[in-house]
Amino acid sequence: MLCVRKSYFLPTFLLVSLAYILFSSLPPGAEIPYNDNPTEHGPPPPGPSKGDDLIHYRKQPELHPVDEYIPLPTGAPTPIPHIQHDFPVESWFTRRRRVKKQNAVRNAFKHAWNGYKKHAWLRDELSPLTAEYRESFGGWAATLVDSLDSLIIMGLTDEFEDALQAINQIDFSTTGATQINIFETNIRYLGGFLGAYDLTNGSYPILLKKATEVADLIYGAFDTRNRMPQSRWEWTRSALGLGIQPSRNTILAELGSLNLEFTRMSQLTNDPRYFDAIQRITDRLESAQPRTQVPGLWPMMVDAHDMEFNDPRFTVGGMADSVYEYLPKEHMLLGARTNQYRKMYDAAMNSIKKRLLFRGMTKDGKDIMFPGDIRSTAKDNIEPQAEHLKCFLGGTVGIGAKVFNRSEELSIARKLTDGCIWAYDVMPTGIMPEALYVSPCKNPDDCEWDEQKWHTDILRRFAEYTKGEEAAQSIISSNKLPPGVTQIPDPRYNLRPEAIESVFIMYRITGDKELQDAAWRMFRNIEKMTLTRFAHAAISDVRNPHSRQLDNMESFWLSETLKYFYLIFSEPNVVDLDEYVLNTEAHPLKRPSGST
Template sequence: REAIKSAFLHNYGIYEKYAFGYDIVRPIKRKGADNAILAGMGGTIIDSMSTMILMGLNESQQYKNALEHVRTTDFTMTSQGTPVGTVSLFELTIRYIGGLTSAFEMNGQRDDERFLIDKAASLANELSHAWDWGTRIPYNRVNINKKHPEEEEELKDQGTACLAEIGTLSIEWHRLSHHTGNSTYKELVLNSLEAVFNSTAIFPGLWAQRINRMTEKPFRDYVTWGGGSDSMFEYFSKYPLMLGDDKHKQLGILEMTMASTIEQLAKKTGLGNLTFLADWSDYYAHGTINMHSHLACFSGGNIAMAGRILHKDEWTRLGLEISESCARMYEMTHTGIGPIAWGWLDKEGRALGWEKSTDITSARMEYHQIHGVFITMAFYSHQPEVVESMFYAWRITGDEMWRDMAWNAFQSMQKYLEFNQTGWTGIENVNDASAGLYDGMQSFLFAELFKYLYLMFDDPDRFSLDDYVFNTEAHP
């Protein structure tokens, strides 16, 4: 645990030294950088605050500096984005509204830190322009400088929104309503969710990844637990859990989601007996697509946790199988770090959804013969989902295997991501350490990866899952 805390402090110290106030630090160049996702508001600082409190650093100089940064930052304007001023409703909700409200709650809801809520509300007031054009489904890209949705960018997506952008706002905006007494925040986001629930599902409880904003009808039929859909499904259990409502409507929807997931998406690999959730699309692939991603690996822990809470043993078993299969992806690579995406052949030897001859190269087949999967995207840049599911699996089972896996992953990251004592980079190929590095330290390294690693070696009664819900950016 102390080794993980030291790694957090080392990397955050690099950020403070070379990039404080910027969104991220570039460890190789030793300089800061802003980006459109984090809007030039010091993303690493805000994403780190809840982890600092959890690690007992709330009286530290680092935390005091973070508070002062938030106090002096204007969350109603930005110099970032294309066009300038454009931000993501989804990203700033999970990182900033989630991060600021979490820090306020975790540190005792002190009067002298009330400004954390005020700042979150000032940002939410600007983001609420996402609903200005009369649709229940918000525009994800909002120009907070000009105070309107950014339609030009939206047209590239043919007037559609992805499920995650619609369905990953409820926890954060509900807490903001709680602290401000303004129910408009939660009403906006819950009304958006109703638009999804009333839309035609591809399978019961499983909607197309994208929905037309105007008609509220599905755009094509791509179904996935991966990016673009992921955290909406995650919140089906977490939002009712936060409310303490075991009769909540979303739990009934989750029952449908899980029944369809088990029937349509849960698959075994032909070799190795690994368990993953396939994607599905008749439009793109005539049905099942044998593909899973690092992003989708959150599903293991999320499904297992929901199964434990709702006494659904089949869910818990499936979640633990997915969690272990995702963890095994780390053990297969040269570096001991997992890739971003992979596919597999089923027991009939079919690579469903990978029919193009260019998809299945001889190198991929050779890897598949050994490991039962083939890697399709080999880079890694601080993604937390596999360790996140290890954390939930550890809390549910108490099996030391999960701690061993997490410790091995951490040691591999220390070995291959640390660059000349100036912090963790990304890696271009987890099977070839010489392939190159990505010069950027993601803010979710601090919000999620270090937090889940730390919690795995902490007293399980601290931040008990009976008492805390972690949002999709791991802010309690």
């Protein structure tokens, strides 16, 4: 018997050893997608960053090199008017109430951050219902990088140090994605590193090192015949030395919203390539601006291959928003050393006021405004659609009014901001939907509530022109339309920041405590509806106080939304708008000089 047992020992040992070797190290992508110990760094980076057989981006000789780089504007900066309100010293009681609200926002951030750290560390995004993860932006830990400056602002030092250690593991030379979205990579990753670097006064060189890795990577997308970037970059072609070309269907925002980050890179590194890249785009946009079908504005889609602007759709919302946002901000970041962005802003703002803005009819006569859309230039009427994405405009107009001495437009900025606050307040959940149509006033200067007009607008919106009062009432009931709202085509809330962004900016400009009160209402309603066991989730229908939650939490929840809620309850010198410019992902970039 003993001999028989010995005869099986060796093969059994070999089989067990082989099984251990085969299964103790799972293939890339097969790792368990979370770690039960929140103090540990969770799963390693996604498989694509580890595979030796994958393509890694290495700069090839340029096929369309630049003969001479456009330099940063030189000379002393021109004084820029003061933006922030001169806040008085607050009382002990006022400070106590403010800090209590600030801490509530900080705790919400910590809850979401801990959920990400425990279940999706070094991944792009946490799935807040299932505690899994998703790779949405190249697989380079988007939430981690996007949140770096939020950690600094909120004084979460230990968490920041952990994140700082982790970014060494991010390999920006490769990705499992076949295309790289240049715009998203720019605002989230490059902006994230630069914001944290500037907030810490350059104390952590690793942040500029990683920023340079990102900037050098996406700079490859500019190697085209006309030096316009291929916005959805076929990066493997460039890595193999093959040619690329810009798309004939390029989203305007993806073409014209690279200014701040690339400018800041040239300022910090003294490398002119980055500024040269975006200045060529700006010059093209400026040249086209008076020649579009709505002079002063650019259409939603651009033929970046031939630089034609023939699309008949115009908006300041999704697909266009940050182009207009960056006009006054780039002016500030350049220290007003050029008037180019002032002129472009003047032309854009004059056209926005004339062609896009309308007053919404409300039951209480509130004087609020919204930017609509132009869907066809054959019609002079605007589409009275409000979007959460458009809510940035109040803050942008407020900043433009200050830095360009257009003080008469401060009231427009406030009315736009109040319009978004109203859209929050009228919903049963206290949260604004992604998109809604509003009944426009016939006369913006004299706009009393008109029930019949509201019903007529609803019937027109639902193509029920010939039907009457009973049909309108049925539509209102079945679609849960608050007074003044004619349709809600997208009732979701995706954890978006644009409304609180403008509320924050207008508070810093005016010092009006009503804006803080509005922010607190918004925050409490959002947290109530979005809180999950692991973090916070988007919701499917803001008309339903028991709305179903959705299993996604984009990185801007931590980078923007909660940051703006925190900042509106911070002391005014925290991210002072006279010292920093916030990119469209809320990353603070240091201005070259203060205000007058």
